[in-house]
Amino acid sequence: MIGCDQFLAQLGDYLEGEIASEVRRQLETHLAHCRTCQVLFDSTTKAVKIVTDSGSFALPSNVAELLLEKIMSRIRAEGIPDSQKEEDIDGPGRPS
Amino acid sequence: MEASVLVDRMGFLREIPLEDTSSGFVVLRDTFGFVPNLFHAQTLLPRLIEAEARILSAVVFQQRALSRVQKEGILLIAAAAHQNSYCATLHYERLRSLGLSELQIDLFLTDHRCAGLSRSESALADLSLLLSHDPTRLNSKDIGDLRAVGFRDDAILEAVLAIALARMLCTISAGLVPDVDFEPRKPPFPKIAQMWEARSPSDDLQARRHPAGPYLSSPELSADRFAPFAFFERRLGVVPNLFRAQTLRPDVIEAEAHAADLIVANEDVLLQVKKECMLLVIAAANLNTYCVAAHCAMLRRLGLPPEESDQIAIDHHQTDLTQADKALLDFALKLGVRPAEFQCDDIARLREHGFNEEQILEAVVTTAFGNFINTLVAGLGVVPDFEPRRVFEPKEAQRPRPAWNLAREVPGQRVAAEDPDASLVARVQEGDFEAFGELIRRHEQRVYRTMMAILRDPEAAQDGVQDAFLRAFKHLPAFQGRSKFATWLMSIAKNAALQLLRDREEAESLDEGSHEEEEFRPRQVRAWQENPEEVYSRTEMRDLVEQELLKLPPKYRVVVMLRDIEQLPTDEVAAVLEISIAAVKARLFRARLMLRDSLAPLFAVGAGRANT
DSSP: OOOOOHHHHHHHHHHHHOOOOHHHHHHHHHHHHOOOOHHHHHHHHHHEEEEEEHTTTOOOHHHHHHHHHHHHHHHHHHHHHHHOSOOOOOOOOOOO | OOOOOOBSSSSSSSOOOOOOSSSHHHHHHHHHHHHOHHHHHHTTOHHHHHHHHHHIIIIIOOOOSOOOOHHHHHHHHHHHTTTTTHHHHHHHHHHTTEEEEEEEHHHHHOOOTTEEEOOOHHHHHHHHHHHHOOOOGOOOHHHHHHHHHHHHHHHHHHHHHHHHHHHHHOOOHHHHHHHHHHHHOOOOOOOOHHHHHHSHHHHHHHHTSSSOOOOOOOOOTTTTTTTHHHHHHHSSSSOOHHTTTTOHHOOOOOHHHHHIIIIIOOSSSHHHHHHHHHHHHHHEEEEEEHHHHHHHHHHHTTTTHHHHHHHHHGGGGGGOOHHHHHHHHHHHHHHHGGGGGGOHHHHHHHHHHHHHHHHHHHHHHHHHHHHHHHHHHHHHHHHSSSSSOOOOOOTTTTTSHHHHHTSOOOHHHHHHHHTTTHHHHHHHTTTOOOOOOOHHHHHHHHHHHHHHHOOOOHHHHHHHHHHHHHHHHHHHHGOOOSSSSEEEEEEEHHHHHHHHHHHOOOOOOOOOOOGGHHHHOOOOSBBOSGGGGGSSSSHHHHHHHHHHHSSSHHHHHHHHIIISOOOOOOHHHHHTTTHHHHOOOOHHHHHHHHHHHHHHHHHHHTTTTHHH
16 A cells, blocks of 8 residues: 555656556555545646646747748748857757 | 578668568458568578567457458557657558548547548557557556447457557567558648647656556456466466466467467577567566566576576666677667667667678567567556566666667767757758748747846847757857757757856856755645636636746746746756756756645635635
8 A cells, every 4th residue: 555655656647547557556546545645646737737728828829920920031032051160959869 | 591592682681582471461461452561571580580470460450359451550550659750651552442542541640630531540540650659658547448439358358468569560660661552642740739738747757656567358267268378377487467368369369379489488599588588678667567577587497597688678778788788779779669769770770799691680570579579568568477577676667768778879860860850940041041930939938938047138038049049050050960959949048048148247157056856845735726727817827927037036937937828848958058968857846836735725625715
């Protein structure tokens, strides 16, 4: 039987669905018995959904179109520059 | 076997002509109307064809609970989800021969929910897509959805069997690359993203709390009345739950037992212990606890100590296996779990290790059979009958695939091949600047959000978007596809934003801070309302969330922005921010708890507007 501390320690992975089935079973057994963790889990799940569904910081479509035009007109005017070697920014390393 | 006449063909392995009257071919002709090249490519070992044909016949050809059109539809959607052009074409043509028009099939494939299907047919397609795309996420609620539209358990069992069979056929075709039977069609990729979106993370989580399997009812069959069960008892001392879960279809159990015998137990070509090791690594890579336990138990019967099989499941490179055996397991993993990357080089590598054609063919089919069983177990929710060996720690159990399999691959082509922007990037690189407009259109929103996360000011963020795209354009000639274009672009955006901050002398750091390890204690303990999203209008809700997001420390805000709002996978967030996956997870979790605390006064029971 696991306690609230262990539940909290695993909750992040549980929310992401990245958890081995045995551990998941232990967490769910704990959840079934612990009101405090039920509340924590339920409210965190709801908070994540609210944040995800909020569509926060969406770029208005007219602004998006305007920015696109601005960028493209700069590109059409200047073309591909020669100074490619200025700094190395060829992407991040592969995640390990 | 005498391989007297060899036929030159395009596939990876040679084939020999086989009597048209061989038992497997007869069954296949009944099922498909002809013998597809997928099976001609296996003529070196006719027993394998027979094993597959028996399962095909029981699952697809026999008219039971589902119609042939329904089953071919399931097979088609599954093949498309596996991006397998050969199998998709095969089932596409079957559906056409059953009277469906191309338009109907195309609609069904691209977005079955908008194809005017009945609810029950749409539910079957849903199941096929879910179980094919990520078996680990299927749960009893999904099966409940099928019952809700009127399917009985025998029909659901048949659907799961067809989906598992589709995966088996796709794996074989990826491994053998048979000649085409028809003008090949590139299947449109089914709208999986929307499927997952429709299942919001919280739905998924709620569903996980439903009791585990087995999902379907299964009448008791006794060993003295059903020969295959007597056989299992004699051979294994137990009738595996996998088979007990399918007693609605004793004929299918017989076909599977027969196939297991012909593919795995037969030792004419490869030893059973090697094949069990292959099945074990595939089960582990599929995160299939049942199969890991079952193959460990089997290996133990074959004399392998449990610690050794555990180590094979975790990382077979850290074992005393011979180089050839390790190569065989590498082969199984790649073909089984990452078939899109499988190439003729992989076959060549086995040849270099001394494997002959028959052995390679058997390795392909064993791998495919492993995928069949794994999918079946996930679809039926079979509970382990052997004490599960503790193979998976949460850190290893990363979706979609365990990192320890991917990490060993040479980085490079893999990502580029999957990059949906690759062709646009190539066009720009070849001088078609207008194609860059489409790249902007695709990524403007996420670049803007990355900017907002760091700069917090809409105007500055809009300037930042221009800056980032111009930088990306300037450096595009040097971009080699070592990462996805989107990842590369956003990492440029992040660096550009940080540069802008430095210019404004407001240096913020996104680096790993020291208090990452500290525990964060949630403060708010009141329960939330049942439907918090109904308390405020959409616009109000967005404003509230934006306010709270802006209050977060930047390194947390940027992670929430990319993961929860832009919905990027964890590993891509890590690549963009150039931090470890573990750091992304830790920050994400902490940020979510902080947001929960700050939103609680608005949404707790008796709080906020509901109270007024």
